[in-house]
Amino acid sequence: MLSRVQLEPIPRPEQDIRAFETIRAHAVGSFCVSRSRRSAEGTLLSPSRLFPVDGVEVFAKARAPAHAFSESDRLLARPLEAREKPTLALAVAAWRAWQSPDFTAWDGQVGPDDPVVRAALAREQSATSLRRLLRDPLGFVWRSALGWRPADIHSDVLALDHATFGELVHEVLGLAVERLESTPGLNRATLQELQGAVEVAGDTVALRWPSERPVPPALLWRRTIDEAVRLAVAGLAFDQGLQPGTRSWSEVPFGEEAEAAAWQIDAEVRLGGLRVGGRIDRLDLRGDGGAARVTDYKTSAVPRNMSAIVLAGGAELQRVTYAAAVRCLLPEVRQVVSRLTYLRGGPEAHALSGDALDAAIADTERFIAAAVALVSDGAAPPGPDAREPFNNLRLALPADLENYLFRKSRALWTAAGELPTFWSAP
Structure with a gap:
């Protein structure tokens, strides 16, 4: 076995210089040398030792080229023509809106009484879409009005x-x-x-x-x-x-085209003027029909201070939505208990009933009505759910989201109207 010194007696950099000089000596007509100024990560790169030192002319990136290499070069040399390009005009407007502290069209302004938004509000809402309307009006417009959906990626x-x-x-x-x-x-x-x-x-x-x-x-x-x-x-x-005579149903649908043996009447369920629908995990009805219990199962851990949580600023709407459905579709029921049952580390149940449930339903209807009026009037600012990790529409928001929300906080808070008081509620 020969050592590397014997196989490669000439250092690698010296070999590169010799090969470069050989190529240049045999060039006929012209010899062009170019280099990258930045790496793939965007950092500045120093020139190679093979790059000539004398006679180098550095051209500024923003210069007007003598001969356009691409459409971008041509538009750079003709700023008046570039201003008329719709894409560039939108880019300039977006940049100015980014720097402005005001609430602009790029921050969630929509046309008052926009037909697309009006159609989205007229459709049946689930507990998830109601949460998005209350806690992220901009996300509601993107998802429910414009129909933006994350890509379904199936992998192992x-x-x-x-x-x-x-x-x-x-x-x-x-x-x-x-x-x-x-x-x-x-x-x-x-x-x-x-x-x-x-x-x-x-x-x-x-x-x-x-x-x-x-x-x-x-x-x-x-x-x-x-x-x-x-x-x-x-x-x-x-x-x-369970008491004798109690009947139980699972995955009970309510709302549009929902047929379930549990319901006594066929009627629309409304909250704050919006039609709502969904599927109840479990419904228990007492034998005499005077009391009902609604259960929504959770596989996550119990949140801290769950006993003090009622609506969590709009993040917890299942109990209210399902209780409203039972009251609407089972008019003979006098007592409704709506609860969340956490299975992991439990089970542990947290229920709303009586006056607490009545107050929660009233608060929910009031703030849904406020959110509907806000979006209908043309304001759909991002809310607290916009910064949550589970927000699958976060890609459409600015990359520097925290800085953006901090700089625009006053304008966004004002544009949200009554909703911020709801976000801070327990």
């Missing part, structure tokens, strides 16, 4: 994300409740019967999901199903001891 996964795992647990719970309600009845089922029904539901979902959506590899998928079954059993066992 090793674990389900939080939202998809929540769907998994909800589906297992729904199938188990349907199975138990048919026989022997959820209110009469023993712990063994609960566990057996949930395990059958888990096996059903384990076979169905791989044909419909990406799931983890077999071993991890089985582990995910087992975790979902564990949480579902805990959630159903938490409610053992």
